[in-house]
Amino acid sequence: MFQVDIIEQCKQNNRKAQLQLYNQYCNAMYIVAKRFLKDAADAEDAVQEAFIKAFEKLHQFEAEVTFGAWLKRIVVNKCIDVLKSKKHQLVELNEVHLKVVDTAKNDKWLVEDTVTLNDVKAAIGKLPDKYQYVVMLYLIEGYDHQEISEILGISEVASRTQLSRGKTKLQTLLTPQKNGTRY
Incomplete structure (x- = not known):
């Protein structure tokens, strides 16, 4: 069965097709949610709520982007809603998804070799919410500024x-300190 057929069946409220679509995307969407939310239960809830919303709004899906990209945006928005409502500190990151040091685009965005993944996680967690969300969406999730503007x-x-x-x-937070001052 082609994905277009499954989506069309889901639009007709076919529960079997909905379950098939859910099973196809639930693990990937959970991974996305877990990058934003520390608590596994919160991530699961966000994914469930995102699927409910996706099935309710499926008539609005026009295949301008892939279904996975459309669903991912819903999941990210749900996660941001959870973070805003609970004022959680972010994030469980996976080293594979971390692209903080992007030397090809910006040579001044270098950090010391001694900076660890845990240092980066802690530093992102210390950023104000408005910076945290944009940094995560851009550097970790790979959204561009147009998409971020729509999401936020x-x-x-x-x-x-x-x-x-x-x-x-x-970068300031990741700069090593010597005798209590950054150098």
């Missing part, structure tokens, strides 16, 4: 500004 309900300029400021704060 901010302008693309605000997205770029918050990313720049977030990266500056993140």
Whole structure:
């Protein structure tokens, strides 16, 4: 059965097709949610709520992007809602998804070799929410500024500004200290 057929059947409220679509995407969406939410139960809840919303709004899906990308945006929005409501500190990161040091684009965005993944996690967790969300969506999830602006309900300029400021704060937090001062 082709994915288009499954989606069309889901639009007709076919429970079997919905279960098949859920089974196809639930693990990947849980991984996305877990990157945003520390608590496994919160991540599971966010994924469940995202699927409910996706099935309710499936008539709006027009295949301009893949179903997985469309669903991922819903999951990310649900995670952000959870974070905003609980004011959680982020994040469980996976080293594979971390692309903080992007030397090809920005030579000044280098950090010491002694900086560990745990240091980066802790530093991201210390960023103000508005920077945290943009940094995570851009550097970790790979969204561009247009997508971030739509997800967070901010302008693309605000997205770029918050990313720049977030990266500056993140780099400051990752700069080693010597005798209590950063060098």
